[in-house]
Amino acid sequence: EMFSSTRQLIKLLAAESRILTAAEDFITQEKERLQSLKDQLKLIRKRYNEGLVPRSPDYQETRGYIVPLPEPPEVEAERVDYVGHPVNAYNLIKTWHSVSYQIVEQSRLNQRGSLAQYDQVNECPIPLLSPTDFHDTMASLSTSMPTQTDISGSIDAIVRLQETYELPTNSTADGVVMGTHASGVLSSRDCYVIARKAEEIRQSGFAIQWYEKALENSYDEWWVKDAFYRLGTLLKGLASYERGLGYLRIAQEMDPENRTVVDMVASAENTVDRNENFTASTYRKPPHEYRRYHVGWLSDYMKLCRGEHFDRDPEVVKALYCTYRYGILPYLRYNEEIFNFNPRIALIYNVIKNRDINMLKDKATAGLSSSRVGDPAKSKLSNERISKTSWLWDTEDERIFKLSKQVADITGLSTQYSTLHSHAEPFQLVNYGIGGQYQPHFDYYENDMLRNVPAFIQDTGDRVATFMFYLSSVKAGGATVFPKLHVRIPAVKGAAAFWFNIRRSGDREPLTQHAGCPVLLGEKWVANKWIRELGQEYNRPCGLTPEATDFDY
């Protein structure tokens, strides 16, 4: 308290004008912040009203109440189409990250920051923003708000999609992917950020194009001089000295004091002088040919993802066929397409009904968490596997039990579940988002991994077979590929891929190495059923010779 002493009141008097100014500044800043927020929200509302953004299930013209409305299936499909376009996904994430930052973080910062100024003058309380409906709503939505990880993840995704599918830079920047238009474009700054990422992973060819795109209509943004510098340096690095020098000189003009830039200009001038005859640019190849060094082992994977069929024995390809597959029940038969003989890889059509697909997706959605890879005891998050997964157990629902039973009927293998010595694992539901993928891997375990599996599959052997339901088709990308066999299976809703990971000799089959390609447009859902060795002794007996295949019985 200060009322009992004149000295302290004199202090207040002295601080009076400082308090006044600080408070006025605070209000001015808040006004500006709110105005910018208002502008952003107005833009979002406009796009909403123009139908450029699909409405949410609880969208209502009146604000305040959230009344879930029953929605027709095409509305759901429209939303999947929307977020299934990489440019829309990126813009959605970017917009709401920025808005939530301004609303939540800034107002928190401002409150704390401005209060701190008053602390000097003893305690001079100004009222905190009272908890309003708005703040409550924002708090309850905070887990739905994108974070910095989402921003960088979606930038990575765009670069990954470009390198895998060799997407042209210009049309991607215009929001056009495989002829499908996004409802917006990428801004110049986005192009700069993408260029930075492409440069970081040594995709110089693409990086150059993105920098040039970024600079097309930009003059006074803060990043422009950096873009010129990096563009010049990259071109110089690819022996395109003249062009590089041109950009570097602009960078120097914009930032004459910068030593690094000055040195780079000098070095480029030097090189140009020493290579008098060398005037034409050597930077001519298409950008995807400036591949980063470690793409080598992934290149067959990417080729297959693009749908290039290559290096398959024409005799084998000619011999591939479609057939009827009979399950245990004699009246049930399925269309089966053989994709490879040894190891036997097949796609079996129409094995799951839409009703069950929706049931699985609904049940899985609540439990989705980031997919992990590696030894169960020390599994980790990894860029090798970008998706979310959820496990569904036979014991959870009669319908799930029946689906497992159906896998047994179709494959002739046992999928029996029990708390110890299960013959199969629960369904693993996988949902891939923008650019989501699973890089080449084996479904079988290594020896020491087998020791670390959970109790219900302890001592059940390895994953003898994979039965993978496709719960969605994918508009573009998202195929399952076998890089060593040059086999590519498209995701077909309602079908299932089926192969053995273990040979009939009991050895692991490394040719079953496979991958889920990055999703380019649309969404991808699969449900894995991994069948263990235990319980299959009579269903899939050992071969009579070490070379026995699944066609020799």
Ligand SMILES: O=C(O)CCC(=O)C(=O)O
């Ligand atoms: O998504 C795919 O196509 C493959 C998935 C896969 O291989 C896995 O989950 O183990």
Ligand SMILES: [Fe+2]
């Ligand atoms: Fe797999």
